[in-house]
Amino acid sequence: MAVRDSKKQILLKNVNIFDVDKGIFRSNQDILIEDDLIKEVGKDSHVGEESPMEIDCSQKFALPGLFECHxxxxxxxxxxxxxxxxxxxxxxxxxxxxxxxxxxxxxxxxxxxxITQIRDCGGPVKTLKTLKDEVSQGEYVGPDLFYAGPMLEKSPLTGEGNNKRWPGFTVAVNSKQDAKNIIEQISNEGASxxxxxxxFDIDVFKYLLDEAKERNxxxxxxxxxxxxxxxxxxxxxxxxxxxxxxxxxxxxxxxxxxxxxxxxxxxxxxxxxxxxxxxxxxxxxxxxxxxxxxxxxxxxxxxxxxxxxxxxxxxxxxxxxxxxxxxxxxxxxxxxxxxxxxxxxxxxxxxxxxxxxxxxxxxxxxxxxxxxxxxxxxxxxxxxxxxxxxxxxxxxxxxGIADQFGSISPNKKASILILNRNPLEDIQNMKTAHLVLHNGKIVFQG
Ligand SMILES: [Zn+2]
The missing domain is CATH 3.20.20 (TIM Barrel)
Structure with missing residues (x-):
């Protein structure tokens, strides 16, 4: 495989990889990372013009970077x-x-x-967009953010108190027009x-679901x-x-x-x-x-x-x-x-x-x-x-982002958690991080 000089490569060697289809570890594999993507997964298939940075991960356990879902x-x-x-x-x-x-x-x-991805289930959409932009522009290290923006509800808002400290935390949807406006707004502000x-009034709710579907x-x-x-x-x-x-x-x-x-x-x-x-x-x-x-x-x-x-x-x-x-x-x-x-x-x-x-x-x-x-x-x-x-x-x-996230597979984002101990033996072993990569960059090394 030809390697262009400008690409930054990392080779994680001899690691056990979690297979999200079978729910088991495949033993002793290599993961070739190029820039922010996983390039290859397997054994001995990478023969580049330039040798990548190698990290031996013998006896370690590699998982796709985790999501916090709420x-x-x-x-x-x-x-x-x-x-x-x-x-x-x-x-x-x-x-x-x-x-x-x-x-x-x-x-x-x-x-x-x-935890290299977060699904945020409620908060001011502009603030969340700022956080996402700052992380993606590399101003500081943080997970990829997938957010809803405000919690939506018919008036009076249950969480109105939150709006005092965080304006836009929860937003009223009392009509179809409200539903249309808010879905358009959060979509424009990068909501996922x-x-x-x-x-909710049920007809407004149905309309809101249609608008959301329209915008994926x-x-x-x-x-x-x-x-x-x-x-x-x-x-x-x-x-x-x-x-x-x-x-x-x-x-x-x-x-x-x-x-x-x-x-x-x-x-x-x-x-x-x-x-x-x-x-x-x-x-x-x-x-x-x-x-x-x-x-x-x-x-x-x-x-x-x-x-x-x-x-x-x-x-x-x-x-x-x-x-x-x-x-x-x-x-x-x-x-x-x-x-x-x-x-x-x-x-x-x-x-x-x-x-x-x-x-x-x-x-x-x-x-x-x-x-x-x-x-x-x-x-x-x-x-x-x-x-x-x-x-x-x-x-x-x-x-709807499984083409980029969720497993250690070629062409997905190189966000990977490598553990010292097997989490299938004890789920608390999730806390034994040895190495963490986020979009191809090492963000933790134990
Ligand atoms: Zn919540």
Whole structure:
């Protein structure tokens, strides 16, 4: 094979490569990288005029660079200094006391941990575009960003509070014209997906889905606060949505018949009456669920090739640290997050038994939490190969970018995580990075 002088080549030698189709490692392979792309994968096929830089990776384990599938990166921006320091500490990033550019430090840490792509599920689109541009122009090291921009919902906005600190975090969609405008805007600002949340008028919602499809933007849906969903999961699947966020999202759809009737009789009730019903569901907990209905919903998910991102970490995290979420009524919120975690695990476990593609997402901004999500998915029954696929090929497929990302194959981006230990033996071995390449550049070497 002829090599042009101007091309920068790296040869990773004698490495075990994760095969995302078979879910196993192919032993003792070489990976030839040229500039930002994988050129060849195999053995002894590279005879260049100029010898590439060689790195021996004997006994190591190569994975495609990982995706974090549910982040909210813009929360790192506009934070007071004391919060910035707290977040850095939580992320395990050393702070030398200089002026902090938190988002840059954290993005760099994501990449260094081998998380070379992020799917961001909600935040101001202009801020996200700036981050993406800065990373792609090489101003600092960070993952490739694929973002939704604002969370979209009918007024009044559930997350209106976020707009004070991060204007444009959540945007109202009250008419077809609103839907048309926002999809056009986020598409022009480089969005890769659409995030719908909570309430919608159904005709506006359908119109929004059509507009998104027109612009090739896949839609992921969070039905919103627990119960009283205007686009519940089963309806969402019928309307064509192919990804849902949060393990607890099906809860309303799978209520026992009597509880579902009671719920539906309260659709027009006042907020206090609705809240009393919600309280009752949280006190009944898992007994409120019909396993038959859950299985029916999962069959529907399987039939329509729906992806599911359980974000188990976030519920466990807030159950253990309710003060991060709320300043008042701590006990109530702690209890609610404990139940949401329990319900999410119960639902995720059943979903995992079918051939549903699970995405690894933390619902936050901390590289460490991606690995914690993997640990929780494992504890709830997801196999190691499926966890790895849920952070590599599945998000690449869902985003429609599997021609460039998601596996170690010729012509894909040379973003590769090389581990010292085998993650199929213990998913915690994902944290034993030896070498990380992002678009052909070494961003971490242990
Ligand atoms: Zn989220």
């Amino acid at each position: 982040a909210h990166l813009t929360i790192l921006i506009n934070q007071p200094d004391e919060v910035k320091r707290e977040i850095l500490k939580e992320c395990g990033i050393e702070n030398n006391g200089q002026e902090l550019e938190l988002e840059k430090e954290v993005l760099k840490e994501f990449a260094r941990e081998g 997906l659409v995030k719908t949340f909570g309430k 933007l896949p839609v992921t849906h969070d039905p919103g606060p627990t119960f009283f969903h205007s686009v519940p999961m089963d309806r969402g699947i019928d309307l064509g949505i192919r990804c849902f966020e949060h393990g607890k999202s099906p809860w309303y759809v799978i209520l026992q018949d009597d509880l579902k009737s009671e719920h539906d009789s309260l659709l027009e009730a006042d907020p206090v009456t609705k809240e009393a019903f919600i309280d009752k569901m949280f006190s009944i907990g898992r007994e409120s669920i019909s396993m038959t209905k859950l299985k029916q919903l999962i069959d529907k998910m399987a039939n329509r090739s729906v992806y599911f991102c359980p974000t188990l970490h976030v519920f466990k995290h807030y159950a253990e640290h309710p003060e991060v979420y709320r300043e008042d009524e701590l006990d109530k919120f702690k209890k609610r997050f404990e139940i949401m975690y329990e319900i999410s695990c119960l639902i995720a476990k059943e979903v995992m038994k079918q051939d549903i593609k699970i995405l690894v997402g933390q619902d936050g901004w901390n590289p460490r939490f991606t690995f914690n999500e993997m640990k929780l998915l494992k504890e709830n029954g997801l196999s190691e190969p499926e966890i790895i696929k849920g952070a590599t090929i599945y998000p690449a497929q869902w985003l």
